[in-house]
Amino acid sequence: MDQPGLPEPDHRRALDALATINWLSATSRVLWPPIRELARNQKKPLRVLDIATGGGDVPIQLWRLARKANVPLEIAGCDISRHALVHARQRAARAGAEINFFELDAIHDPIPAGYDALVSSLFLHHLDESDACSMLRRMSEATGQILLISDLLRSRLGYALAWFVTRFLTRSWVARIDGPLSIRGAYSHSEVAVLAESAGLQGASITRHWPERFLLHWSRPA
Numbered sequence: 001m002d003q004p005g006l007p008e009p010d011h012r013r014a015l016d017a018l019a020t021i022n023w024l025s026a027t028s029r030v031l032w033p034p035i036r037e038l039a040r041n042q043k044k045p046l047r048v049l050d051i052a053t054g055g056g057d058v059p060i061q062l063w064r065l066a067r068k069a070n071v072p073l074e075i076a077g078c079d080i081s082r083h084a085l086v087h088a089r090q091r092a093a094r095a096g097a098e099i100n101f102f103e104l105d106a107i108h109d110p111i112p113a114g115y116d117a118l119v120s121s122l123f124l125h126h127l128d129e130s131d132a133c134s135m136l137r138r139m140s141e142a143t144g145q146i147l148l149i150s151d152l153l154r155s156r157l158g159y160a161l162a163w164f165v166t167r168f169l170t171r172s173w174v175a176r177i178d179g180p181l182s183i184r185g186a187y188s189h190s191e192v193a194v195l196a197e198s199a200g201l202q203g204a205s206i207t208r209h210w211p212e213r214f215l216l217h218w219s220r221p222a
Contacts, residue, residue, distance in 0.1 A: 027150050028057075030209050035062065036071055047116050048117045050062075050077040051104070051139065052123035053078060053084070076099065076115070077102075085103060088101045106120075107131055111141075113142050118139045119148040123151070150209075150213060153208065154184070154186040154191075
C-alpha cells in the first residue's frame with residue numbers, strides 16, 4: 001500500500017479494504033475510551049490528531065463516537081499520501097464529519113504540537129526499529145497529554161487471520177499482498193515494550209486486543 005506510483009484506483013481499493021479491516025477490528029472503539037476519559041476533564045474541546053491516517057476511517061469513526069456521546073472533539077488527520085488525503089476528505093464529507101486532513105511525512109517532518117491526544121493505527125509495523133523508536137519519541141514530545149498506538153501483533157494466528165480477511169472480505173489485490181506481509185513485519189508484545197522503553201515512554205501500558213492487536217497508551221507525567 002505504501003508502494004510509490006501505485007495507481008489511484010488500486011490505492012483507493014486498498015484504503016477501502018483497510019477501512020473494512022479497522023471496522024472488523026473495532027480499532028476506533030479501542031482508541032475511544034482513553035480519549036473519552038480525557039475529554040471529560042477538559043473545559044474546552046479535546047484536540048486529537050491521527051498520524052498516518054490513510055483513508056481517514058479512524059478519525060471519522062472517532063468523530064461519530066464523540067457525537068453520539070456528546071463529547072466535543074476537534075479531530076485532524078495527516079498522511080504523506082495526497083491520494084489518501086483526497087479519499088479521506090471525500091469520506092469525511094459524505095459522513096458530514098468536520099475533520100481537518102493535511103499532508104505530513106511522519107518520519108521526516110516535525111510532528112505538530114497543540115494536540116491533546118496523538119493517535120496512530122496500523123503504521124508502526126511499517127517502520128524499522130530505529131524509525132519506530134524515533135516516531136514514538138517525537139510523538140511523546142509533541143502530544144499535550146496522551147499518546148495512543150494501535151497496531152498488529154506478530155503471531156501465527158495473526159497471519160492466518162490476515163490471510164483469510166484479505167482474501168474473503170476484500171477485493172483489493174494490494175491488501176491481499178500487504179496484509180500477510182504486514183503481520184510478518186509487525187512487532188511482538190515484548191518488542192513493543194522494548195520500543196516504548198527505548199523511546200522514553202515510562203509508565204506506558206501495552207494491552208492486547210482482538211484480533212491479535214495491541215494498544216500502547218502513554219500519558220504525559222503531571
